[in-house]
Amino acid sequence: MARKSRKVTMTVSDQASGAQKVYRTAIYVRLSYEDERKIQQETVENQVAFLKAFVEAESELSLYDKYVDRGETGTSFNRPEFNRMINDMKAGKLDCIVVKDLSRLGRNYLETGDYIEKIFPFFGVRFIAVTDDYDSLTAEPSEDGLIVPLKNLINEAYAKDISKKIRSSIDNMYRDGIMVASSIAYGYLKDPDGDHQIMIDEVAAPIIRRIFDEYIGGKGFCTIARELNAEGISCPGERRFETGHRKKRKYEKSRWQGRTITYILTNPIYTGDLEMGKLKTDLCKGIKAEVQKKEDRVVVKDHHEAIITHETFEKARKIYELKRNQYIEARARSGVKRNNREFLLAGVLFCGDCKRRMTTHRRTYQNKSSVTYRGYYVCTRSTSYGSEDRRKDTIADVLEDTVAVLIRRHIEVFMDVAGRMKAVNKTSEASNRRKEFRKKERTLLKRKERIANVLQGLYSDYADGVFSESEYLEVKKSYIIEVEEIEEALGQLKAEEETWHREYEGDSEMCNTFHKYEGFEKLTKEIVNAFIKRIYYYGVGRMEVEYVFDDGLSTLTAILEGRGA
Numbered sequence: 001m002a003r004k005s006r007k008v009t010m011t012v013s014d015q016a017s018g019a020q021k022v023y024r025t026a027i028y029v030r031l032s033y034e035d036e037r038k039i040q041q042e043t044v045e046n047q048v049a050f051l052k053a054f055v056e057a058e059s060e061l062s063l064y065d066k067y068v069d070r071g072e073t074g075t076s077f078n079r080p081e082f083n084r085m086i087n088d089m090k091a092g093k094l095d096c097i098v099v100k101d102l103s104r105l106g107r108n109y110l111e112t113g114d115y116i117e118k119i120f121p122f123f124g125v126r127f128i129a130v131t132d133d134y135d136s137l138t139a140e141p142s143e144d145g146l147i148v149p150l151k152n153l154i155n156e157a158y159a160k161d162i163s164k165k166i167r168s169s170i171d172n173m174y175r176d177g178i179m180v181a182s183s184i185a186y187g188y189l190k191d192p193d194g195d196h197q198i199m200i201d202e203v204a205a206p207i208i209r210r211i212f213d214e215y216i217g218g219k220g221f222c223t224i225a226r227e228l229n230a231e232g233i234s235c236p237g238e239r240r241f242e243t244g245h246r247k248k249r250k251y252e253k254s255r256w257q258g259r260t261i262t263y264i265l266t267n268p269i270y271t272g273d274l275e276m277g278k279l280k281t282d283l284c285k286g287i288k289a290e291v292q293k294k295e296d297r298v299v300v301k302d303h304h305e306a307i308i309t310h311e312t313f314e315k316a317r318k319i320y321e322l323k324r325n326q327y328i329e330a331r332a333r334s335g336v337k338r339n340n341r342e343f344l345l346a347g348v349l350f351c352g353d354c355k356r357r358m359t360t361h362r363r364t365y366q367n368k369s370s371v372t373y374r375g376y377y378v379c380t381r382s383t384s385y386g387s388e389d390r391r392k393d394t395i396a397d398v399l400e401d402t403v404a405v406l407i408r409r410h411i412e413v414f415m416d417v418a419g420r421m422k423a424v425n426k427t428s429e430a431s432n433r434r435k436e437f438r439k440k441e442r443t444l445l446k447r448k449e450r451i452a453n454v455l456q457g458l459y460s461d462y463a464d465g466v467f468s469e470s471e472y473l474e475v476k477k478s479y480i481i482e483v484e485e486i487e488e489a490l491g492q493l494k495a496e497e498e499t500w501h502r503e504y505e506g507d508s509e510m511c512n513t514f515h516k517y518e519g520f521e522k523l524t525k526e527i528v529n530a531f532i533k534r535i536y537y538y539g540v541g542r543m544e545v546e547y548v549f550d551d552g553l554s555t556l557t558a559i560l561e562g563r564g565a
């Protein structure tokens with residue numbers, strides 16, 4: 001039985017059928033540090049200029065944005081700007097992506113192939129690799145179907161090869177005693193008369209000797225740090241700023257901390273020996289740094305002039321290891337499990353004075369009958385500063401209970417405002433406005449659904465030979481344009497409704513969050529993140545809280561007051 005035709009007669013505008021498509025184009029640039037060292041003329045700026053010139057020369061390409069990953073390996077696709085570009089692509093903001101060559105997109109054979117052959121076509125995105133003369137719009141499957149994967153495979157092999165060569169070159173430098181370091185240890189300066197050589201800093205060296213002597217004499221890390229701060233002695237960061245090795249002004253205000261003293265006491269560089277290879281990088285695997293075991297590091301004896309003797313260093317090391325082992329053994333004997341309490345304010349709690357995040361510290365107390373776990377929030381800088389600075393550490397449970405009370409009060413304030421706003425909104429004007437939004441939305445969605453059904457029928461007719469290919473594509477294009485217009489209208493309607501909603505009921509996300517956690521019994525990390533932006537702790541009795549919805553609640557209150565409620 002012959003199938004009935006569902007052919008639709010309609011007129012398509014000249015613009016829809018004949019105008020040249022303009023591609024919203026992203027240019028993507030990637031350059032690893034190794035590439036930039038290897039080819040000096042190949043810089044990020046040169047790549048950007050080259051691609052901009054290419055886009056401007058093509059009439060159908062219109063530059064949307066540029067995405068630049070500097071110092072990112074091509075073997076991993078977890079790159080900030082690449083991810084931003086992909087998100088823009090998924091949001092429908094891009095029609096075309098342009099790179100200098102295939103290796104700039106990536107050096108991983110499989111993943112690069114997936115993007116070129118599957119992901120970009122799925123989102124209808126054109127892909128151009130300029131110097132490889134590849135354009136997905138004009139590519140012949142029989143030709144480029146083999147060439148592109150082959151080039152990707154070569155790029156991946158190149159990445160592995162260059163990674164091995166760089167690793168081998170660094171290892172050779174280690175064995176030859178050539179110092180490879182991005183910064184010089186406190187107590188030393190770069191020797192102006194010799195590459196990869198260091199010399200004693202006569203200003204800082206006496207401080208190094210003093211730290212070792214005082215630690216061997218019985219003082220603790222934080223005690224030494226507090227005394228150095230009280231005397232106004234420059235710490236490592238501040239000294240690097242003074243000598244010009246650090247340019248940022250933040251280093252000028254650095255202070256001694258207990259962990260800085262620990263690092264100095266455990267660094268063999270002060271004996272004249274150079275330890276290298278503590279951190280190793282595998283570029284091919286996308287691993288930036290891994291800490292190596294001591295036996296796998298390279299030690300060059302008598303590499304430079306010593307500040308302390310080996311005997312002094314060994315004394316300090318033995319004291320450090322003795323104290324550490326005593327602590328570990330005591331815990332093992334007691335049989336007490338590790339304190340794994342969750343710190344609910346970690347990440348949002350800051351010291352009110354230095355503005356740095358407060359760290360967490362766990363302690364376990366055991367007596368004859370019970371074991372007590374306790375957590376603390378600590379500003380490590382305040383514990384190392386001189387006596388003029390207030391020490392800031394607080395019991396976690398106490399501070400978290402206080403924050404729970406504040407959040408409950410915050411929710412109560414919102415519920416009071418929301419209740420009064422609800423009474424104001426019980427008017428015919430508000431009700432009619434809501435109905436108007438719903439009616440417009442239903443009309444647009446019904447039209448979109450009808451078009452989807454028509455398109456399905458069109459394809460069936462085309463498959464049955466009712467339509468020619470050109471007729472099918474022409475009619476389909478007009479419907480696609482109408483769907484895009486409907487989507488745009490729905491977006492505008494949603495934005496208009498959200499604006500109205502904020503003016504009458506407040507931000508929807510804010511309202512949903514307050515209602516979701518109303519009457520909560522126990523504070524959780526989720527609740528803290530939902531309501532708290534930052535907490536500044538100044539010591540017992542004083543702290544400042546920044547709430548996530550401070551602005552939204554203030555706006556809602558102002559609207560309510562403006563309506564005389």
